[in-house]
Amino acid sequence: KAGVTQTPRYLIKTRGQQVTLSCSPISGHRSVSWYQQTPGQGLQFLFEYFSETQRNKGNFPGRFSGRQFSNSRSEMNVSTLELGDSALYLCASSPGTGLVNEQFFGPGTRLTVL
């Protein structure tokens, strides 16, 4: 099975711009979760989508949004970028049902905001 893919791998934007990141989960997985990783805050959960619906949400401002398509691919959007949004954004794929799901991560998108 192919692993989780994320595009783009690297991104440089300026303050005030918006950005869209994409994640394709493992085939058959219906859940996609997004995490932000920074040196100061560590790994923080953004949100999770399951069957095109947001099922869980972390404590991030409304500038961070996401969606999931019928093929389980997910996109994350950040509007009005701030310097503090510079981070590694990781998405994780899991079956989404059952007891506790193992999550498999993609390579991440490294976003730099100038």
Next chain:
Amino acid sequence: AQKITQTQPGMFVQEKEAVTLDCTYDTSDPSYGLFWYKQPSSGEMIFLIYQGSYDQQNATEGRYSLNFQKARKSANLVISASQLGDSAMYFCARGARGSTLGRLYFGRGTQLTVWP
């Protein structure tokens, strides 16, 4: 609280030796899972091992084993016969069923350095 604590910011081990990375967690959920991930400098999170809260035996995956002590709420990762390629950041994480099924809570990580 959903806190995951990794008390060792950095660990050093000589090649071929075993090393234990500590992890304690705080939860009131009756059913949960514990995960360890490895993150090399490239950034990708690599799944290593999983332990379910109701599993009777400690999980093992090759050179990785998980020392699970439920009453103490600890889930230490043991790497046997360390290799130079094991040098990386290691994260402990907890997941749960129910309303937070798709979410993992992570510790701050332990930077492991393996020297020859």
